[in-house]
Amino acid sequence: MISLKKPSAGIIDPWGSTEIESYERLLEEFGIQPLNGVADKLPHKPSFIRRKIIFGHRDFERIVNAINNKQSFVVMSGIKPSGPLHIGHILTLREMVFFQEMGGTVFYCVADIEAYEDNGISFEESGEIAVDNLADALALGLDPTRAYIYRQSKENDVKDLAFIFARSVTLSTIEAIYGVRHMGLYMSALVQAGDILLPQLKRFGGPKPTLVPVGIDQDPHIRLCRDLAHKFREKFGFILPSATYHKIIRGLDGSPKMSKRNPMSYFTLAEDVESVAYKLRNAFTGGRPTAKEQKELGGEPEKCPIFDLYKFFFIEDDEKLLEIYMKCKNGEILCGEDKAFAIEVVTSFIKEHQRKKQSLIDKSRAILSLD
Amino acid sequence: MISLKKPSAGIIDPWGSTEIESYERLLEEFGIQPLNGVADKLPHKPSFIRRKIIFGHRDFERIVNAINNKQSFVVMSGIKPSGPLHIGHILTLREMVFFQEMGGTVFYCVADIEAYEDNGISFEESGEIAVDNLADALALGLDPTRAYIYRQSKENDVKDLAFIFARSVTLSTIEAIYGVRHMGLYMSALVQAGDILLPQLKRFGGPKPTLVPVGIDQDPHIRLCRDLAHKFREKFGFILPSATYHKIIRGLDGSPKMSKRNPMSYFTLAEDVESVAYKLRNAFTGGRPTAKEQKELGGEPEKCPIFDLYKFFFIEDDEKLLEIYMKCKNGEILCGEDKAFAIEVVTSFIKEHQRKKQSLIDKSRAILSLD
Numbered sequence: 001m002i003s004l005k006k007p008s009a010g011i012i013d014p015w016g017s018t019e020i021e022s023y024e025r026l027l028e029e030f031g032i033q034p035l036n037g038v039a040d041k042l043p044h045k046p047s048f049i050r051r052k053i054i055f056g057h058r059d060f061e062r063i064v065n066a067i068n069n070k071q072s073f074v075v076m077s078g079i080k081p082s083g084p085l086h087i088g089h090i091l092t093l094r095e096m097v098f099f100q101e102m103g104g105t106v107f108y109c110v111a112d113i114e115a116y117e118d119n120g121i122s123f124e125e126s127g128e129i130a131v132d133n134l135a136d137a138l139a140l141g142l143d144p145t146r147a148y149i150y151r152q153s154k155e156n157d158v159k160d161l162a163f164i165f166a167r168s169v170t171l172s173t174i175e176a177i178y179g180v181r182h183m184g185l186y187m188s189a190l191v192q193a194g195d196i197l198l199p200q201l202k203r204f205g206g207p208k209p210t211l212v213p214v215g216i217d218q219d220p221h222i223r224l225c226r227d228l229a230h231k232f233r234e235k236f237g238f239i240l241p242s243a244t245y246h247k248i249i250r251g252l253d254g255s256p257k258m259s260k261r262n263p264m265s266y267f268t269l270a271e272d273v274e275s276v277a278y279k280l281r282n283a284f285t286g287g288r289p290t291a292k293e294q295k296e297l298g299g300e301p302e303k304c305p306i307f308d309l310y311k312f313f314f315i316e317d318d319e320k321l322l323e324i325y326m327k328c329k330n331g332e333i334l335c336g337e338d339k340a341f342a343i344e345v346v347t348s349f350i351k352e353h354q355r356k357k358q359s360l361i362d363k364s365r366a367i368l369s370l371d
Numbered sequence: 372m373i374s375l376k377k378p379s380a381g382i383i384d385p386w387g388s389t390e391i392e393s394y395e396r397l398l399e400e401f402g403i404q405p406l407n408g409v410a411d412k413l414p415h416k417p418s419f420i421r422r423k424i425i426f427g428h429r430d431f432e433r434i435v436n437a438i439n440n441k442q443s444f445v446v447m448s449g450i451k452p453s454g455p456l457h458i459g460h461i462l463t464l465r466e467m468v469f470f471q472e473m474g475g476t477v478f479y480c481v482a483d484i485e486a487y488e489d490n491g492i493s494f495e496e497s498g499e500i501a502v503d504n505l506a507d508a509l510a511l512g513l514d515p516t517r518a519y520i521y522r523q524s525k526e527n528d529v530k531d532l533a534f535i536f537a538r539s540v541t542l543s544t545i546e547a548i549y550g551v552r553h554m555g556l557y558m559s560a561l562v563q564a565g566d567i568l569l570p571q572l573k574r575f576g577g578p579k580p581t582l583v584p585v586g587i588d589q590d591p592h593i594r595l596c597r598d599l600a601h602k603f604r605e606k607f608g609f610i611l612p613s614a615t616y617h618k619i620i621r622g623l624d625g626s627p628k629m630s631k632r633n634p635m636s637y638f639t640l641a642e643d644v645e646s647v648a649y650k651l652r653n654a655f656t657g658g659r660p661t662a663k664e665q666k667e668l669g670g671e672p673e674k675c676p677i678f679d680l681y682k683f684f685f686i687e688d689d690e691k692l693l694e695i696y697m698k699c700k701n702g703e704i705l706c707g708e709d710k711a712f713a714i715e716v717v718t719s720f721i722k723e724h725q726r727k728k729q730s731l732i733d734k735s736r737a738i739l740s741l742d
Binding site: 008090113117120153156159160162164166167168169170171172174175180181182183184187190191340 | 484486487491524527529530531533534535537539541542543545546551552553554555556557558561562
């Protein structure tokens with residue numbers, strides 16, 4: 001079941017806060033395939049696949065086959081330059097890096113048209129933000145020599161694809177997918193379809209398998225784009241793009257999704273470590289009302305944003321993760337102690353990341369031709 | 372009163388067939404000013420102004436003042452390359468040429484995005500059509516040395532303005548103006564706002580008075596564009612564009628508007644003169660059922676498409692036009708005789724035009740960089 005804030009019921013809203021109550025229902029309702037068996041054919045499974053954080057897909061077999069047959073494929077994602085990346089973005093970036101390591105060419109899109117249409121951020125301002133965001137991606141291992149990195153607002157082919165696609169998108173289609181929005185968001189949705197299909201243009205060697213790793217809240221864009229790829233298959237020879245869907249990490253405050261509206265729900269990659277520590281110390285947990293109860297009943301790691309952080313990002317070793325899980329479950333460890341550990345792990349990651357990133361700002365600026 | 376085919380009542384439809392029953396009511400309903408006094412300040416009044424074929428305007432004083440004070444201004448229009456120009460297009464082209472002669476710089480837009488969105492014409496195909504259309508304009512006196520001539524699909528600033536404007540256009544606004552249409556037409560409407568405001572960008576010397584001479588059926592575009600110019604005035608310094616509105620010539624078959632759906636209602640500038648003569652010979656007129664009645668009661672030139680042709684395009688001399696009017700009105704001339712005269716006038720114009728145009732095709736191709 002999906003409950004929603006903005007558009008009418010039954011619509012996933014990529015620009016709002018979508019609360020996912022059951023991923024299983026979602027697979028059924030939207031025709032997304034469970035990951036299971038397909039992923040087993042991968043030569044290597046990172047934690048976000050082993051742990052079913054990526055839980056579903058469309059046409060992912062096509063990418064797995066390309067990997068196993070050493071055929072060329074693309075992994076593409078758009079990063080909206082609306083501010084410093086928050087911790088949740090790490091997942092998408094790691095997915096891009098992983099599929100790049102598996103042989104994929106990365107298409108990294110600075111979604112500055114969306115940042116303008118959705119957030120009113122000017123192209124000058126979003127250029128600066130994009131430099132910062134891209135430096136994060138480089139620090140996380142993105143190899144720019146095997147990537148095409150571009151800004152939507154400067155990429156004429158992407159805008160032109162939007163104009164070409166528009167003729168076949170009725171008002172009722174776009175309204176059914178996105179609800180009643182202003183023209184800018186509709187146009188930016190068409191531009192995103194252009195982004196996803198850009199790698200398949202002649203200029204980049206023509207049709208090829210393309211994977212878009214996204215959070216489940218972005219599925220409307222994937223559906224629209226696959227529909228357009230199908231409609232324009234004859235003209236461009238498009239292969240329907242593939243997608244993997246990851247779960248949405250809950251907010252540190254226990255809310256269903258990290259949100260800019262509530263700074264206590266998330267931290268950014270650029271944040272002061274003191275501030276990160278403060279937020280972690282004050283985070284919601286899966287703990288019981290009293291220490292006594294927790295020792296008796298054990299904690300509830302399934303409900304715990306701190307445990308989510310380990311599972312999504314910070315503990316790669318499955319045995320280590322299981323150990324924490326069991327200790328919590330058995331009441332052997334209390335939330336205060338666990339938070340102290342989390343603060344150590346997270347802040348040392350952040351410090352190291354910021355150090356690396358700092359040395360990559362100039363490179364990032366040069367790649368985006370903003371120097 | 373405006374009666375409509377496609378969108379809901381009260382909307383003028385620039386992409387459909389709008390029947391105008393009373394121009395006076397239209398002035399009232401949409402806040403268009405009657406031409407009257409403003410036009411008297413022009414140093415020279417061509418027949419289409421003397422005869423109130425241009426019957427209304429928005430902010431035309433600004434252009435008249437620029438003309439009288441020898442200040443720079445722009446006259447801009449978009450020609451949709453969907454086929455050979457029909458006789459009705461002469462009016463818009465003559466308006467452009469007239470205001471160019473009055474000192475204006477022409478912006479001539481090949482509306483190929485609209486031709487694609489509205490008519491499904493590919494950019495390759497519309498390029499060829501545009502060459503033909505522009506040669507017509509040159510033959511009618513357009514001076515390319517004092518004009519900026521461009522194709523929408525190649526003009527990034529125009530497309531970018533559309534993206535910039537989109538954020539402030541709600542779905543209900545665009546639906547109220549244009550009715551329920553596909554995304555392509557909505558986007559092409561925003562692109563046209565970009566066309567009209569293009570001459571005011573820094574690149575062309577910044578804000579300046581801009582006149583858009585249009586048929587009344589294009590007023591929705593003007594209203595949307597003026598609204599956007601107002602909203603983005605602070606950012607770009609836009610001066611609200613001015614417009615003049617001309618009447619829509621009725622079809623040769625007596626229908627309210629020439630329409631491609633009915634070839635007997637119009638002829639093109641590229642048409643075989645035999646075919647033109649055939650259509651004129653079979654045209655509806657303001658004549659009576661019998662010659663006897665016509666001699667007694669006289670004809671009705673107000674209802675007559677043939678008389679319209681004289682008035683709109685082919686007889687510049689007011690006394691000559693009045694003479695024909697009176698002879699018809701008094702029953703001194705019958706429709707057969709008058710049609711023979713019309714055929715002579717029109718076909719000799721067409722022949723001469725085609726001769727001139729033929730010699731301008733290469734120039735047109737070069738201007739559009741399509742050689």
